Amino acid sequence: MSIPVVDFTSFKLDKSHVSDEDLEKLGVELRAAFTGVGFVYLANTGIVQSEVDKVMAISKKFFLLPEEKKRPFERGNFANSNHGWVSFGRERLNPRRPGDLKESFNISSLCPDINWPSDGVAEFRETLKSFYLRCEDLSLRVLKLMALSLDLNPDVFLEAHTCMSTDDNATTLRTLYYPPVDTGCVKDSQVRCGEHSDYGSITLLFQGPEGGLQVQSRTGTYLSVPSIPGTVLVNIADLMQRWTGDVFISAVHRVLLPSDGDSSSRQSLAFFVHPDDQAVITCCDGSNKYPPVKALDYLMERFGESYGST
Numbered sequence: 670m671s672i673p674v675v676d677f678t679s680f681k682l683d684k685s686h687v688s689d690e691d692l693e694k695l696g697v698e699l700r701a702a703f704t705g706v707g708f709v710y711l712a713n714t715g716i717v718q719s720e721v722d723k724v725m726a727i728s729k730k731f732f733l734l735p736e737e738k739k740r741p742f743e744r745g746n747f748a749n750s751n752h753g754w755v756s757f758g759r760e761r762l763n764p765r766r767p768g769d770l771k772e773s774f775n776i777s778s779l780c781p782d783i784n785w786p787s788d789g790v791a792e793f794r795e796t797l798k799s800f801y802l803r804c805e806d807l808s809l810r811v812l813k814l815m816a817l818s819l820d821l822n823p824d825v826f827l828e829a830h831t832c833m834s835t836d837d838n839a840t841t842l843r844t845l846y847y848p849p850v851d852t853g854c855v856k857d858s859q860v861r862c863g864e865h866s867d868y869g870s871i872t873l874l875f876q877g878p879e880g881g882l883q884v885q886s887r888t889g890t891y892l893s894v895p896s897i898p899g900t901v902l903v904n905i906a907d908l909m910q911r912w913t914g915d916v917f918i919s920a921v922h923r924v925l926l927p928s929d930g931d932s933s934s935r936q937s938l939a940f941f942v943h944p945d946d947q948a949v950i951t952c953c954d955g956s957n958k959y960p961p962v963k964a965l966d967y968l969m970e971r972f973g974e975s976y977g978s979t
């Protein structure tokens with residue numbers, strides 16, 4: 670089993686016309702990926718590598734700032750409870766392991782009066798905001814294709830994602846930084862990013878050239894997921910698996926330690942798409958396999974597991 674690459678040219682960003690035939694073709698390809706391994710690489714989406722590189726470069730500049738410059742932006746200091754900087758080791762995506770060897774910054778609010786890092790990273794705000802909006806655009810295209818691919822009303826997922834980029838929707842652009850690993854300080858079973866599946870509807874993922882991501886296949890073995898420049902990795906998250914009555918698969922993934930002697934850092938960007946806070950997620954095939962759940966209630970429960978509190 671491997672992760673397919675799908676050519677998204679016919680529905681790329683900024684394209685206003687797409688034929689029904691092209692939509693159907695893309696739907697069939699996405700369906701095969703999402704019912705199989707749960708991950709797909711999209712090529713030619715309109716989001717180009719130079720945009721990704723720019724976001725990674727300004728992010729790295731932020732992460733390398735002295736701690737006192739980052740502290741004021743810590744997650745917990747904002748009205749939006751998930752927005753902000755998450756310090757090194759703070760999060761455990763697999764609660765059975767020690768804290769992940771990474772730090773991150775969550776952009777969960779685009780509210781105009783929010784305080785952004787600017788000292789030494791003047792372009793941080795504009796670069797991340799515009800990347801957020803590009804990812805939002807692409808996600809809506811993917812959500813439409815997913816509904817079509819299941820022969821559902823093409824708006825069934827879109828109707829539950831009408832408030833992205835407002836405080837009534839938890840969608841988050843997260844920039845991640847994995848510093849060089851100091852093997853002398855690594856705790857037993859500690860890794861860069863513990864085994865987990867994502868919480869929301871879908872995730873767009875961009876890895877730096879280092880790669881390192883691994884995805885668990887249906888048979889339980891882990892596949893290496895290299896970085897393919899110019900592509901966007903898209904994966905199904907848990908609430909979408911539940912929404913589709915387990916038709917689309919939310920696969921477990923992780924990032925282990927680099928090999929001995931590898932002292933490189935690693936970066937990635939994840940755009941976690943969530944339904945609107947008040948959206949009630951009910952199995953779209955009418956199966957009632959899972960009881961209806963409000964998107965925000967579901968998310969809060971999951972955050973409680975990865976941060977050790979709600």
Ligand SMILES: O=C(O)CCC(=O)C(=O)O
Binds near residue numbers: 862867876936
């Ligand atoms: O850094 C990566 O490549 C993966 C990160 C991830 O899976 C996550 O933050 O949910």
Ligand SMILES: [Fe+2]
Binds near residue numbers: 865866867922
């Ligand atoms: Fe993840």
